[in-house]
Amino acid sequence: MHRTKVKVAEDALDANTTIANANRGDFDRDGVAVVNLMSAPGAGKTSLLEASLRDLDGPRVGVLEGDVQGSMDADRLSAMHIPVVQINTDNGFGGECHLDANMVRTALPDMDLGAIDLLVVENVGNLVCPAEFKIGEDVKAMVTSVTEGEDKPLKYPLMFRSCELVVINKIDLLPHLDFDLDKFLDNVDTVNPGVRTMLISARTGEGVEAFRDWLVGVGERAPARA
Amino acid sequence: MHRTKVKVAEDALDANTTIANANRGDFDRDGVAVVNLMSAPGAGKTSLLEASLRDLDGPRVGVLEGDVQGSMDADRLSAMHIPVVQINTDNGFGGECHLDANMVRTALPDMDLGAIDLLVVENVGNLVCPAEFKIGEDVKAMVTSVTEGEDKPLKYPLMFRSCELVVINKIDLLPHLDFDLDKFLDNVDTVNPGVRTMLISARTGEGVEAFRDWLVGVGERAPARA
Numbered sequence: 001m002h003r004t005k006v007k008v009a010e011d012a013l014d015a016n017t018t019i020a021n022a023n024r025g026d027f028d029r030d031g032v033a034v035v036n037l038m039s040a041p042g043a044g045k046t047s048l049l050e051a052s053l054r055d056l057d058g059p060r061v062g063v064l065e066g067d068v069q070g071s072m073d074a075d076r077l078s079a080m081h082i083p084v085v086q087i088n089t090d091n092g093f094g095g096e097c098h099l100d101a102n103m104v105r106t107a108l109p110d111m112d113l114g115a116i117d118l119l120v121v122e123n124v125g126n127l128v129c130p131a132e133f134k135i136g137e138d139v140k141a142m143v144t145s146v147t148e149g150e151d152k153p154l155k156y157p158l159m160f161r162s163c164e165l166v167v168i169n170k171i172d173l174l175p176h177l178d179f180d181l182d183k184f185l186d187n188v189d190t191v192n193p194g195v196r197t198m199l200i201s202a203r204t205g206e207g208v209e210a211f212r213d214w215l216v217g218v219g220e221r222a223p224a225r226a
Numbered sequence: 227m228h229r230t231k232v233k234v235a236e237d238a239l240d241a242n243t244t245i246a247n248a249n250r251g252d253f254d255r256d257g258v259a260v261v262n263l264m265s266a267p268g269a270g271k272t273s274l275l276e277a278s279l280r281d282l283d284g285p286r287v288g289v290l291e292g293d294v295q296g297s298m299d300a301d302r303l304s305a306m307h308i309p310v311v312q313i314n315t316d317n318g319f320g321g322e323c324h325l326d327a328n329m330v331r332t333a334l335p336d337m338d339l340g341a342i343d344l345l346v347v348e349n350v351g352n353l354v355c356p357a358e359f360k361i362g363e364d365v366k367a368m369v370t371s372v373t374e375g376e377d378k379p380l381k382y383p384l385m386f387r388s389c390e391l392v393v394i395n396k397i398d399l400l401p402h403l404d405f406d407l408d409k410f411l412d413n414v415d416t417v418n419p420g421v422r423t424m425l426i427s428a429r430t431g432e433g434v435e436a437f438r439d440w441l442v443g444v445g446e447r448a449p450a451r452a
Contacts, residue, residue, distance in 0.1 A: 041266040041353050041382065042374025068354060070380050095384060097323055097354035125381070126352055127267050128294060128323035147373040147396065148268025151298050155351070156267065158294075158321060170373065176402050178429065203404065 016133055019101035023108065023136030030113035031225035033059070033218050034121065036137035038159065040152075041125030043145040044169040046073040047202035049120065052212040053082060059117035059219030064107055066124045068095035073122065085110045089124060098129035101136060118219040127156040131163075138221055141165040146179045153187040161192045167211060172201040242359055245327035249334065249362030256339035257451035259285070259444050260347065262363035264385065266378075267351030269371040270395040272299040273428035275346060278438040279308060285343035285445030290333055292350045294321035299348065311336045315350060324355035327362060344445040353382040357389075364447055367391040372405045379413040387418045393437060398427040 027034050039045050053061055062083040065074040074086040085107045089096035096103070104121060111119070121137065123130040131140070142163045144152060147170055153160040160166060166188055174181065188197060198214070200207030253260050265271050279287055288309040291300040300312040311333045315322035322329070330347060337345070347363065349356040357366070368389045370378060373396055379386040386392060392414055400407065414423060424440070426433030 040268065040351070041378055042371070067381055069383055070377075072377050072380065095354055095382075097352060124354070125266070126323060126354060128321055128350070128352060145268070145373065147371065147399070151296075152267055154296050154298065155293055156295075156321075173373070173399065173402055176399055 016101045019105055020134040020136040023101055023105055026108060026113065027119070027136060028223050029225075031222045032113050032116055032119050033220075033222035034119045034135075034137040034139075035215070035218055036121050036123060036130075036135055036140045037143065038123045038127075038130045038140065038163070039125060039143040040127050040145070040148060043125070043143045043148070044202045045122050045125075045143050046076055048143055048167065048169060048200070048208070048211060049122065050076060050080065051202045051205060051208045052215060053077070053080060056212055056215065058216040059222075060115065061118045061120060061215070061219075062111050062113075062116040064099075064104060064111065064119065064121045066099040066103070066122060068097075068124060083111060083116065097124055097126045098133055099123050099135060100133040104135045114225075117222055118215065120215075127152065127159045131159040139164050139218055141167065143167045143169050145170045146174055146177060146181070146184075150180050150184040150187060153184070153191045157191040160188055160195075163192070164195065165214060166192075166195055166197045168197060168199050169202055171199050171206065172204045242327045245331055246360040246362040249327055249331055252334060252339065253345070253362060253364075254449050255451075257448045258339050258342055258345050259446075259448035260345045260361075260363040260365075261441070261444055262347050262349060262356075262361055262366045263369070264349045264353075264356045264366065264389070265351060265369040266353050266371070266374060269351070269369045269374070270428045271348050271351075271369050272302055274369055274393065274395060274426070274434070274437060275348065276302060276306065277428045277431060277434045278441060279303070279306060282438055282441065284442040285448075286341065287344045287346060287441070287445075288337050288339075288342035290325075290330060290337065290345065290347045292325040292329070292348060294323075294350060309337060309342065323350055323352045324359055325349050325361060326359040330361045340451075343448055344441065346441075353378070353385045357385040357387075365390050365444055367393065369393045369395050371396045372400055372403060372407070372410075376406050376410040376413060379410070379417045383417040386414055386421075389418070390421065391440060392418075392421055392423045394423060394425050395428055397425050397432065398430045
């Protein structure tokens with residue numbers, strides 16, 4: 001007897017996974033490792049990239065910049081002679097609040113994957129939806145700022161849980177804030193036990209070396225070019 | 227000759243408008259004015275409410291708290307004997323990144339509208355989607371922080387454009403930041419010409435009085451109770 005095979009129709013998230021896998025295939029073919037870098041608005045993703053890519057000795061890096069509108073961050077990185085492609089998400093009614101796999105896919109023809117080893121995708125500033133959409137990345141990482149308060153890991157648990165690195169930026173401001181760093185680290189560990197954290201100031205350069213080393217390490221995860 | 231009447235089916239946003247209008251009807255019936263208060267994560271909405279509602283002499287205020295998960299902000303305000311209802315948006319696959327009219331409607335039975343004159347809806351921390359969904363409010367307002375950078379109005383124009391008040395928080399940190407306040411104010415004015423701005427520090431209390439007065443003014447917009 002044959003059993004009827006039932007195939008459930010793909011929903012929107014399944015479609016995203018399908019496209020993310022296609023992106024992954026392209027990255028693998030060209031031997032490119034991919035970081036999905038996320039944060040709240042203004043936490044300092046671009047400043048961290050500026051500070052860490054300036055003296056990067058290792059992988060050749062390209063950046064996909066996700067923003068609702070404008071290309072200010074892309075322009076900052078282009079000025080450093082880094083290949084950058086801007087993705088604007090404002091085609092929706094008020095702009096999409098995240099990148100999905102298809103937006104990344106749309107941008108790939110403008111990025112020469114053969115000329116880079118590491119692609120950093122700077123997502124739209126948002127602590128919710130970016131964590132929900134795979135884009136074909138090797139690793140998700142996030143930047144959080146000590147100005148945002150100790151409670152953020154508990155309020156946005158999926159974001160903190162989905163990342164393998166939590167970069168804590170703006171530590172130069174700690175003396176001027178009522179921010180309990182130990183409590184914050186406890187909250188991070190509660191939602192993502194054992195996750196790696198890094199204390200940095202993109203402004204003063206403190207701790208940036210550790211992030212640079214981490215980027216080099218991710219670059220080394222890239223498969224050999226096919 | 228009769229023309230065929232074509233009625234386009236409601237899309238999701240039309241449905242939101244329908245429900246927002248129903249909320250509006252309830253608010254009008256009970257003579258309640260409503261503020262939709264928005265910001266990026268950690269800009270200081272709750273701290274501003276704590277500082278300004280403490281000595282509020284005027285409208286009786288209730289708060290709807292929107293968060294992906296948890297009730298930390300609601301607990302802070304409940305401790306001040308303010309009627310608070312928590313809305314958690316985490317029923318979705320990773321949590322909704324905004325409040326919509328139906329989420330607010332679901333919470334209304336738990337808020338005694340007859341006992342308040344002013345309802346402050348503290349939206350989910352996000353600079354994109356909250357601006358896209360009406361909830362039946364009288365006025366949209368936002369909190370932004372000087373730690374977020376001068377470029378935010380240009381990167382999140384719909385949010386800044388939809389508000390009739392832009393509260394600029396954490397001005398006590400200005401001496402410790404590379405933040406060009408004039409440039410930021412120019413950027414705000416570019417996307418929303420003439421919008422009212424307010425410089426405050428919820429931490430030191432500087433400027434909070436102006437926000438308190440503004441809240442009282444919004445309370446006076448409430449229609450007479452039906």
